[in-house]
Amino acid sequence: MxxxxxxxxxxxxxxxxxxxxxxxxxxxxxxxxxxxxxxxxxxxxxxxxxxxxxxxxxxxxxxxxxxxxxxxxxxxxxxxxxxxxxxxxxxxxxxLSRLRATCEVDAANRSVVVDAGVTLQELNEKLEPHGLWFPIDLGANPSIGGMIATNTGGTRLIRYGDVRANLMAVQAVLMDPPGEVVELGRALRKNNTGVDWKQLLVGGSGAGAIITQATIQVHARPTQRATALVVPASDEAVMELLQAMERDLGDWLAAFEGISGNAMQAAIDHVPNLRNPFAPEDAPDFAILIELEANAATKYSNLDLQEALNGFLEDQFESTIVNAALGNAQELWHLRHSISEGARALGKPIAFDVSVPRSRIMEFCRQGRALVARDYPFLTVVDFGHIADGGVHFNVIWRKDAAELYDAAVVQRLRDAIYTMVVQDFGGSYSAEHGVGPHNIAYYRQFTPVLLQQWADGWRERLDPQHLCGTVDLGVAK
The missing domain is CATH 3.30.43.10 (Uridine Diphospho-n-acetylenolpyruvylglucosamine Reductase, domain 2)
Known part of the structure; x- marks a missing residue:
């Protein structure tokens, strides 16, 4: 080595x-x-x-x-x-995992000052006694600094936004002048005093400066939740259902997650203690995990979220949905979060974290599946994602039992085809949540306008003229 x-x-x-x-x-x-x-x-x-x-x-x-x-x-x-x-x-x-001494909660301001090495789970444990949480819901347990560097989204983005939307301030150590500490922003929701410099460090994967601390807006923990897994009447009905929910229940809608039949079955077959919520019927071709959340004390309000959701679903039967499972919320979310594990058990994942305008997400999934079935019939699509924000994890599995041996050249051709479809045909993004990184840098070069790459050059030269920090240079390839 x-x-x-x-x-x-x-x-x-x-x-x-x-x-x-x-x-x-x-x-x-x-x-x-x-x-x-x-x-x-x-x-x-x-x-x-x-x-x-x-x-x-x-x-x-x-x-x-x-x-x-x-x-x-x-x-x-x-x-x-x-x-x-x-x-x-x-x-x-x-x-930065040892950088974790600070986690100062200001409950009245609904904010927390937290060191970059504190994990999401640890932060929420600190917030719980105050009735607060940081509701970026992920299948992993990242550090807060890493979440800022990648601008994490998650399953509840439709209600709470991504990390960028909840970031109040950042402390960072610069590469030039070397070791200088800067404080970008304050614990304020309104601060219109010029450029919001902290946002230059969001989503850059650590290039240019090292995030050491952040001030984050946090939220009141919901006092009520209602969850259902529903089967849409058709692909077209998915957007009709989402629009109806936003019209009638939009104040409480927190998640609207799509799960393909392949994804659901992979989790059920390979993750212990999971069951098919629709049993004895087979898993449907596609289902949507819906969750409502509210902060309404029953002593002041007659609001019953589960009753409201049940009534809404009854009204939508046959027009937009044909089946529903109103099971335990923890069980339904366990199914959703187990899909990646189930997919890995099938074989080697070829992962696509993409987004398109949400009005076209079902069309993209159809065309993507058709492309794989036509050109790569030995591969299996296991797709799921955040329908409400247009994001989809369009995972393709090279199954363990496939007759063809894994071939990196074939994988590259598939990546090129899917990403070209996403960006050029659907006006989408080849990286909805995970960032660029070395894995996606070639597509950044291909699909990002040269002018924007030149701007990134200037940004990097100012923050890190020796290019010492980070693995990815988002400027124009030299």
Whole structure:
């Protein structure tokens, strides 16, 4: 490995003097930090785990002085390889999981100041006694810094927005001047005093600066929920149902998740303790997981969300829906969150995290499935996603029992075909939630206008003139 040829003796001592002996990893201890959750496998020179912003500053100053590239890394749950070192063995992984001392809740302001290494689950545990939560609902447990760097969305985006919409302020350590700490924004919902600089660090996958702390808007925990899994009467009925829900129940609509029959069956067949909610009938070809949420105390309101949802579904029977399962909410969400595990059990996933205008999402799914069936009949589509915001995880599985052996060239042709369809035919995005990262950089170059790539060049040159921070350069390819 390239990393093994570098003499780290002096550097190791300097880094240990900053973060302590236990804060620097080398050799086999780095393995968990060198492999991505789905894509990305590299070699790090060292892994450094600072526990304070002062330590981050000192590490950045040291590395900038010696022109050593840094890769910021949170919980390493990303899906596009942006938190994975490259194969050169020259990068230091700057893992922020120990940066977790601060989690200060201001319940009256409905905000929290939180260090970048705190995870989503830990944050919500801290918020629970205050009756609050950060409702970005994911199948993983990322760090807050990583969520900002990738602008995470999730299943409740339609009600609460993405991370960008809930971000009030960011603290970051700059690469130029090396180690300088900047505070971008305040714990304010109204601050119209110029450019919102913190947004330059949202979605950049850690390039240019290292996010060390954030101030986030949080929300009151719902006091009521109502959940149902419904079968639409047709593809066309999906949008009719969503529009009717937004018209009649829009104040409470929190999730509207599409699940294909293949996705549902994969989870049921391969994840323990799951059952078909429609049994004894077979799993339907397509279903929609609906959830309503409300903050309405029964002592002041006659609102009963489950009664409201049941009444709405009764009115929609035959016109937009033909079946419904009103089971336990936890059980229905467990089914939804188990799809990825079920898909992996079928074979090797070829994952597409895409979005199109939601009015065309069912049309895209039809055309995407038709393309796979026509040109790649040995592959299986296992699709699901966030119908209400136009996002879909259009996963294609190279099944374990396929007669054809896995072929990277075939996968590349499939990716090119699907992404071209998404962007050119449907005006969509090849990366709805997961960001760019090394895995998607070729499509960024292909589909992003050159002018915008040049703007990204200028941004990167100003923040990180030596290009030392991050794995992805979003400027024009040199």
């Amino acid at each position: 390239a990393g093994n040829t570098v003499d780290n003796t002096a550097l190791l001592a300097e880094l240990q003097a900053i973060v302590g002996a236990s804060g620097v990893l080398q050799g086999a201890d780095m393995a968990a930090y060198e492999e991505g959750a789905r894509y990305g496998q590299g070699h790090a020179r060292l892994v450094v785990r600072p526990a304070s912003v002062e330590q981050v500053q000192a590490v950045v100053q040291l590395c900038a002085a010696q022109r050593i590239p840094l890769l910021p890394q949170g919980a390493n749950t990303g899906m596009v390889g942006a938190s994975t070192p490259d194969m050169s063995g020259t990068q230091i992984v700057l893992n």
